Amino acid sequence: MMGISGFEPTFLVGLEAICEEHGPGLAALGGRRLTGFALVRFVEDGDWFADCPVILHFDGIQAEICHWKLDELSIGWNTIDTTAAISGWEYLEQMPAWSDTDERLQPFVGQELREVALLEWWPSSRHDLADGTLAVEFIFDTGRFHIANALDENSIDIGEAHANFVRHRLGRCTQPN
Template sequence: MGISGFEPSFLVGLEAVQRVHGPLLAGLVGRRLTGFALVRFAEDGDWYADCPVVLDYEGIQVEICHWKFDELSIGWNTIDTAATIRGWEESELTPEWSHDDDRLKRCVGQELREIALLEWRPSGPDLAAGTVAVEFTFEQGSFHIANGLDENIIEIGEPDRNWVRHRPGR
């Protein structure tokens, strides 16, 4: 993707994500969301949802990226959002880091009250069963970053009833 520092390590399933990232995610509780970055195209401002969503909690940067139907990479303090995204010289589109997103802006400055790993458990057969999302809850609102079938999606408010909450362990 040409993102400086981005070296995803994709995991599948709640147990794997919980084991590798649970304590670090739990450690974000009590910190303020001080910034975020998404990749948008300079030409039209469209979000390039294949790229990681970067959230800054008072100097601890968490980088979330979904891939394929069930893979999730969570990185920590590796992506340089000040660096130019390279490797797109032959493309008609120019990806760049953006700090403009109304869904996330409303949470900036707020203390993280809770964090949860959400596991998709539908009542019937579903290709997305078992996928994992990360939910961030603040005093005034919440959002979660989930798998939108091979890309990230950001959803505001209460998650669908098919998501089961799990608290990351310390």
């Protein structure tokens, strides 16, 4: 998919489905160091192509996070080959390539991950198109970031999550914390 070697996403919808399928794997990342990451950027201008998966390396485990459509999330494990060129884009004006540079994620490299949580978007006062969408939050001693659904692409946000997110600690996925 998208010309990315090994990328065969399984998009799921909703907290229960993600917890059941990926909760234990995400929780098991706790205590591991973030050893690197990879994003797809366009070679010509360096812009991040946020439609592609965000790859996080934790001491030999590769987590692959990709949001799609309004509420779908795929989490993969050790399947994407970031050393392989991204193919099938030759007819476009810009060429995507894997990159290990990002000013938001770089400060976390080398740090031990303390906890992973799922964040569920539920604004209290109004209906929102994003209701129920999920983000994956990574918590370190010196800070945190989350990868969220930016309505058909990924976003990377640093710091505390917006107040409209309900935090679900893994291991207790059905209970907000």
